[in-house]
Amino acid sequence: MELTDLxxxxxxxxxxxxxxxxxxxxxxxxxxxxxxxxxxxxISVSDxxxxxxxxxxxxGPIAFNSATYIGYTAxxxxxxxxxxxxxxxxxxxxxxxxxxxxxxxxxxxxxxxxKSNPWMQASxxxxxxxxxxxxxxxALMLMNGHNFIDYKSWIIFGVVLVASLKxxxxxxxxMLSGVAGLFLYPA
Amino acid sequence: xxxxKKQYWELFLVFFxxxxxxxxxxxxxxxxxxxxxxxxxxxxxxxxxxxxLAIAQSMPGPIALNTALFVGNKRSGFKxxxxxxxxxxxxxxxxxxxxxxxxxQFKENTVVERxxxxxxxxxxxxxxxxxxxxxxxxxxxxxxxxxxVIVALSVWLLKISPVYVxxxxxxxxxxxxxxxxxxxxx
Numbered sequence: 390m391e392l393t394d395l396x397x398x399x400x401x402x403x404x405x406x407x408x409x410x411x412x413x414x415x416x417x418x419x420x421x422x423x424x425x426x427x428x429x430x431x432i433s434v435s436d437x438x439x440x441x442x443x444x445x446x447x448x449g450p451i452a453f454n455s456a457t458y459i460g461y462t463a464x465x466x467x468x469x470x471x472x473x474x475x476x477x478x479x480x481x482x483x484x485x486x487x488x489x490x491x492x493x494x495x496x497x498x499x500x501x502x503x504k505s506n507p508w509m510q511a512s513x514x515x516x517x518x519x520x521x522x523x524x525x526x527x528a529l530m531l532m533n534g535h536n537f538i539d540y541k542s543w544i545i546f547g548v549v550l551v552a553s554l555k556x557x558x559x560x561x562x563x564m565l566s567g568v569a570g571l572f573l574y575p576a
Numbered sequence: 577x578x579x580x581k582k583q584y585w586e587l588f589l590v591f592f593x594x595x596x597x598x599x600x601x602x603x604x605x606x607x608x609x610x611x612x613x614x615x616x617x618x619x620x621x622x623x624x625x626x627x628x629l630a631i632a633q634s635m636p637g638p639i640a641l642n643t644a645l646f647v648g649n650k651r652s653g654f655k656x657x658x659x660x661x662x663x664x665x666x667x668x669x670x671x672x673x674x675x676x677x678x679x680x681q682f683k684e685n686t687v688v689e690r691x692x693x694x695x696x697x698x699x700x701x702x703x704x705x706x707x708x709x710x711x712x713x714x715x716x717x718x719x720x721x722x723x724x725v726i727v728a729l730s731v732w733l734l735k736i737s738p739v740y741v742x743x744x745x746x747x748x749x750x751x752x753x754x755x756x757x758x759x760x761x762x
Contacts, residue, residue: 409739413639415703419731420738427735439692442699443675448596449668450605450638457672462680471677478673482665489637490661493645494654496631511753512746513634515723517714519745521707522727528703529732536696546697553705562702563695570694576686 392469396480399463402429403456403484410452410485412520417452418527425455431463435535446560456481541573583652584659590617591644591663598640605640609647619651640664 402424410417418441425431432440437455444454460481465474537543549562590612598605606629613619620628628650632642641664648660682688716724727745730736 405739407637409742410636410638411634411742413633413637413642415706417638418703423735423737435692435696438696438699439679441703442692442695443672443679445699445702447668447671447675448598449665449671450640452638453641453665453668454672457669458676461673461676465680474676475673478669478676482669486637486641486661486665489635489641489645490657492635492637493632493642494649494657496635497646497649497657507753508750509634512749515745515749515752516634516742518716518720518723519727519741521711521714521716522724523731523738523741524703524707524710525724525728526731526738528700528707529728531696531700531703536700538693542693542697545694546701549698549701550705553702554708559702563698566694566698567691568694570691571687574690574693576690 392464392473395464395467395469396477398429399431399460399477400480400484403460403481404487406452406456407485407488411516412523414451415527416520416523419523419530421452421455422527422530425459425463429463431459431466433535434531434533436462438531438536441531442563446563452485453482456485545569545573580652584656586617587648587651587656588659588663591648591660592666594644595640595664596667605643609640609643613647619647 406417406420406424409420422434422437426434426437440455440458441451443458444451447454457478460477460479461474464477465471537546545566549566552562553559594605594608594612598608610622610625614622614625628643628646632639632646635642641661644660644664645657648657650656652659679688711724723745727741731738731741
């Protein structure tokens with residue numbers, strides 16, 4: 390594939406992710422996974438899960454983190470140099486942010502009329518519960534044979550779920566799960 | 577430096593700090609943004625902040641970015657939003673780029689693979705855990721629980737694009753409103 394074609398389709402995909410990414414964060418995951426794993430195959434589903442893990446342990450929103458990471462890996466994975474990989478990162482990050490820039494600029498111009506707009510309230514009455522469904526589908530899509538390889542995976546899942554509901558810090562939980570992986574899966 | 581220029585850089589620095597120190601994105605960032613923007617800088621009142629948050633959450637895109645763009649625009653216009661937006665994006669851009677550069681070299685390493693075998697199920701658990709609390713704040717009840725259930729099943733099992741699901745949700749909300757308005761007239 391030509392470099393310009395690749396950069397263009399990365400740009401379009403992340404523009405779409407930014408434009409339809411209602412609910413932010415986890416609610417954007419099914420959309421990102423569909424574009425970069427299912428439709429374009431830029432990364433594998435395990436790589437995608439690893440990006441989510443990295444996002445959960447580094448600062449910043451998941452949408453930026455995945456844009457930066459996927460922009461780099463998709464370009465270098467096709468055999469282009471690291472410099473072009475950085476360019477890919479920049480293009481994806483810019484693309485995912487552009488819709489927000491346009492929309493928020495418009496919102497600032499019409500802010501007070503929008504706040505109590507009945508059309509907006511009407512859309513949100515279904516959109517808000519739908520976003521919960523999107524987050525649930527993100528979890529279901531990641532519960533696959535690549536991420537859950539045996540019963541030990543389910544034990545880690547159960548322990549982390551309970552600990553997280555008890556408000557244990559997520560970064561600590563990810564680190565402990567990594568250590569658990571080292572002990573549970575000997576070389 | 578002119579006051580205008582100073583404003584731009586102040587916006588950039590405040591949101592750079594917010595971008596650099598908030599882990600977990602979106603909802604975790606809100607208290608920090610509020611502290612900087614409402615308590616320390618007095619750029620918005622508490623009421624304005626809550627209104628702005630409601631709008632930022634209803635629009636597509638990362639909540640942290642939407643909030644940054646809004647505050648930047650309110651403070652110094654469109655150019656201000658460019659500075660606040662760049663500020664909130666740059667820290668994660670730099671960190672993730674470094675990780676991408678390093679991580680792709682070590683991915684085939686068996687130790688790294690063993691660590692990630694432990695981490696992957698934990699990632700899924702961390703997505704499931706906040707669902708209950710979020711459901712409550714989104715106003716889920718027995719009358720509308722079918723919405724998230726149908727959305728989850730159609731995206732997960734039927735592989736329908738989230739784009740169509742979102743468009744359908746907006747259409748359904750609007751047509752329900754139109755229908756209610758019509759019956760009210762009669």
